[in-house]
Amino acid sequence: MRGCLRVLRAGPGATVQDSGRFGFLRYGVTPAGPMDWTAFRTANFALGNDDRAAAIEVTTGGLEVVCEGAPLWVTFAGGAFVGQRSGMVLPKAARIRLEPGETLMARAGEFGAFTYLAVAGGFDTLVVMGSRSTHLRSGMGGIEGRMLKANDVLPTVVPVEEQSGASFEAMIDAPWLDRDPDPFRVVLGPQDDYFTPETLREFFAGVFTLTPMGDRMAYRLKGPDIAHARGYDIVSDGVALGAIQIPGDKQPLVLMADRQPTGGYPKLGHVARADIGRLAQMRPGEACCFREVSVAEARAALLACEDEIATTVQRLRPLRLALTSERLFEANLIGGVVDPLANEQNEGEF
Amino acid sequence: MLSKPRYLPAGESALVVEFGATIAPRIHDCVLALDAALQHANFEGVTETVPTYRSLMIHFDPRRLAAETLITALAKLEDTLKPARTPPQRWHIPACYDSPHDEDIAEVAAFLGLPRAQIIDLHQGARYRVYMYGFAPGYIFLGGLPPELTIPRRAVPRSPAPPGSLLIAGGQALIASCAMPTGWYGIGRTPVKVFDPRRAKIFLAGIGDEICFERIDGEAFDALSLAAEAGELCARGERLDEL
Numbered sequence: 001m002r003g004c005l006r007v008l009r010a011g012p013g014a015t016v017q018d019s020g021r022f023g024f025l026r027y028g029v030t031p032a033g034p035m036d037w038t039a040f041r042t043a044n045f046a047l048g049n050d051d052r053a054a055a056i057e058v059t060t061g062g063l064e065v066v067c068e069g070a071p072l073w074v075t076f077a078g079g080a081f082v083g084q085r086s087g088m089v090l091p092k093a094a095r096i097r098l099e100p101g102e103t104l105m106a107r108a109g110e111f112g113a114f115t116y117l118a119v120a121g122g123f124d125t126l127v128v129m130g131s132r133s134t135h136l137r138s139g140m141g142g143i144e145g146r147m148l149k150a151n152d153v154l155p156t157v158v159p160v161e162e163q164s165g166a167s168f169e170a171m172i173d174a175p176w177l178d179r180d181p182d183p184f185r186v187v188l189g190p191q192d193d194y195f196t197p198e199t200l201r202e203f204f205a206g207v208f209t210l211t212p213m214g215d216r217m218a219y220r221l222k223g224p225d226i227a228h229a230r231g232y233d234i235v236s237d238g239v240a241l242g243a244i245q246i247p248g249d250k251q252p253l254v255l256m257a258d259r260q261p262t263g264g265y266p267k268l269g270h271v272a273r274a275d276i277g278r279l280a281q282m283r284p285g286e287a288c289c290f291r292e293v294s295v296a297e298a299r300a301a302l303l304a305c306e307d308e309i310a311t312t313v314q315r316l317r318p319l320r321l322a323l324t325s326e327r328l329f330e331a332n333l334i335g336g337v338v339d340p341l342a343n344e345q346n347e348g349e350f
Numbered sequence: 351m352l353s354k355p356r357y358l359p360a361g362e363s364a365l366v367v368e369f370g371a372t373i374a375p376r377i378h379d380c381v382l383a384l385d386a387a388l389q390h391a392n393f394e395g396v397t398e399t400v401p402t403y404r405s406l407m408i409h410f411d412p413r414r415l416a417a418e419t420l421i422t423a424l425a426k427l428e429d430t431l432k433p434a435r436t437p438p439q440r441w442h443i444p445a446c447y448d449s450p451h452d453e454d455i456a457e458v459a460a461f462l463g464l465p466r467a468q469i470i471d472l473h474q475g476a477r478y479r480v481y482m483y484g485f486a487p488g489y490i491f492l493g494g495l496p497p498e499l500t501i502p503r504r505a506v507p508r509s510p511a512p513p514g515s516l517l518i519a520g521g522q523a524l525i526a527s528c529a530m531p532t533g534w535y536g537i538g539r540t541p542v543k544v545f546d547p548r549r550a551k552i553f554l555a556g557i558g559d560e561i562c563f564e565r566i567d568g569e570a571f572d573a574l575s576l577a578a579e580a581g582e583l584c585a586r587g588e589r590l591d592e593l
Contacts (some may be wrong), residue, residue, distance in 0.1 A: 025409070026400045027545070027553045028483035028527075129547055138487050138528065140547070190358030190366040235373055236484055236491075238400040238407025240364035261400055261407075262484035270361030273412075298362035299412045306413065 002159045003070035005119070007152040008103065011061015013216075016123060016142035016154070017116075017257075018054040021131035025261035031241075032133035032141065035114050035216060035257050038277035038309060039078030042174045043118035045312040046075045046095045048165020053122025053157075054132040056148065058115045060108035060283065063148070065117070067098035072156060073120040073166040074098055077174060079112015079281050093172035094319060111179050112281045120165055121158025135258060136216070170316035176308050177277075183291035184275040186244065187298045190237070191266035195246075196229045203268065204290055208252065212284040217258040218245075219279065221288075225250040228266060236264040242271035242279075256280060274301035355380070355405075355428070357421050362412050365420055368405040373493060373522075378481055379433040381406050382558045387427050393420070401557050402482045403491075437479065437560040442586040443525075443540050445474060445516060445563035446571040451539035453511070458518070458535050461501055470565070472496045473516070473537060478523060478561040488527030488545020488553060492561060495523040503533040511536045513543070516563070525561075538563075541574035542585045549581055560590070 007014075017040065020033025034040035034057055041051045056063065058081070067074075076083055077093035084105045085096060098104060106115055125132050125143055134142025143152050192200065208223035226246050243255040245265040254271060255263070257280075271279055272293060282288060293301070358366040367384060370377035378401075385401045388408065395415025400407040410420060447455070447470045459466050478492040485491075500521040510529035511517060517524050517534035524534065527545035540563070544554045555561060566574070578584045 022398055024487070024552075025398050026483060026557060027487065028485060028489050029487040129552065140487070187359055187361050190360055190368070235371060235403050236482065237368070237402045237405045238360065238364070238366060240360040240407065240409065242361055260484060260486075262402055262482060267360070270359075270364075273361065273363055295359045295362050295417045299416060302362055302412055 001070040002156055003072040003100065004068050004153050004155045005065040005072065006068050007148050007150055008064040008066055009150055010063050010148040011059055012147060013059035013061055014063050014148040015057050015134035016054050016125050016132055017057045017134060018132045019052045021129055021133050021141065024129055028261060029129065030135050030138065030258050030260060032135040033257050034116065035280035036078050036277035038305065039114065039177055040116045041309050042172060042177060042312050043075045043077040043116040045309060046077065046172050046316060047073055047118055047120045049118060049120065049122055053118065054125060055116045055118035055123065058106050058117055060113055062107035063117065064103060064105040066103045067100050069100060070159065071100065072098045073163045074104060074117060075172065076106055076115050076117045077172050077177060078115035080110040081106045081112060081115040082109040091171040093174055093177065095166055095170045095172060095316065097169060113283050114280060119156050120163035121156055124155045124157045137258065169319040171319055172312065173315045173317055174312060176305065180278060183289045184279055185272035185293040185298060185301060186269040186290045187272060187293060187295050188269045191234060192268055194228050194230055194266035195226065195268060199227055199229065204292055207287050207289050209287050210282045210284050216256060218256055219254045221252045221254065226252060226268065232266055234264055234266055236262050239263040240270060242273065242276050243267045244269050244271065254279065272298035272301055274298065274305040359417060360407065362417065363410060365408045365417055366405050367408065367424065370404045373403045375479065377404050383431045383433040387431055391427060393423065436590050437558055438556060438591045440560040440562065440588045440590055441555050442562055442564050443542050444566045444570065444574055444584065445538050445540050446566050446568060447538040448568045451571065452537060454535040455537045458501060458537055464498065469499065469537060472499055474563045474565050480555045480557050480559045480561060482557060486528055486530055490525045490544055490555060492523040495521060497521065501535060507531040507533045512539065514540045516540060541571050541578050543578045551583065554583065554585060
């Protein structure tokens, strides 16, 4: 029997996302996919899914679901959201087995803009042009191409007896999802020659604040003016994830998951993919700055980041133990008495 | 011979191969030649390519391919490219310029100082090249609009033009795939769905294809709209590269 999740309450912006709709960029089709690919991948990997399984992207608006039909192994990861199972508080990233009738609630916590609710095997919504990702602007994918709302039912691909990826409830220890104030790494180009070297220096020295105008398509930043040396109208060319466009108002626009595949403003550079997840997790009003790196450095950072996420399963901590130790620390009862790492030998994962 | 392209990074996972900075058939030919050669070569690690007016964006998986390796391979490929080409296919697309499908034609006539009939003749009589897709899924950007129909974009976008709208602005023409607010002017409409995810042929035209419009009246428009809704193409394709 296959379990499903029924939405009890969905804050604005909750959508179904898989790794994205690729293969049609040349026809103007937006890839969509998760805003924070690192958290999305972590949530999927913790269940033994590959990174193409569809999950729910939850915004700071929060989400509450109930399990129906059969038990389900689920995870959530990304930002520091507060998760609760039928009222019981869970760690900020966890893997649990939901029994029919049990609810799972996620709401915005200390930091972060998105968390991912994944299920063993992935959600089984309609595949449109090779992907389940929701693109709201074109009304494609997910459930009827729209945001989730109360009473939506999300079926799963795999029945519980085949959900072999998970065998115990766990805290997901993913330090790569922690808050990190480091500047975002940027590779210059392709239109960095539309700016003077001095303007580029000002860009890298500047502090930018995320405005509330941003959405899944682009994040608008506010900071020092980035003046064009020779106009801002270019003949449209291709656009990649993380492109930093400088339109006529001289304020950077970073193109995110719902970017169009082509665009007509000069692109000063691209945020390194290794830092895209961190950028996506910013909330309006938060500040950031940028640091220039080479293509080779950005590539090395991405590969290191992917390698780290690939260790998700090895880093799982049995849930009860992790909670106990956390509570001991919280109660200021001395560290080191209970070592959450002591029970490293996980019971035959995979 | 190709003009020497510029290789420009777009992050660690994409590369732009730029052949020029303007809209010109000669430059677009180079873009398409490289695109075809790349697809033929089937490079390990290249995931997707996006041809535009003046450049080819190559998306790749940095784990399987480093940018410098790709550039070296492209430089070798460059010498073998033959940009002289005939468009692979010519599409005959029905177009209705009758009311209510000619929404903005009076505005265009007033701005350009041309009679309405001449605007229709000019638009309908031209041969267009599909330069690229953009803006929204299936939006086709065309080159080849007669220069007499050059009109600047609106300062303020108009309310959404319906799917199939034939739009002009900035010396370019396009076919809209879905209703979106636009700064362009709608002078006619085709019943053809240039983009339909339910159809086996999701997108009508390939990049580099030729397009011409065949005038139909309002009655034919309604009949063809029904057929298009039922999944028919309603446009005639003619292969040119096999002649």
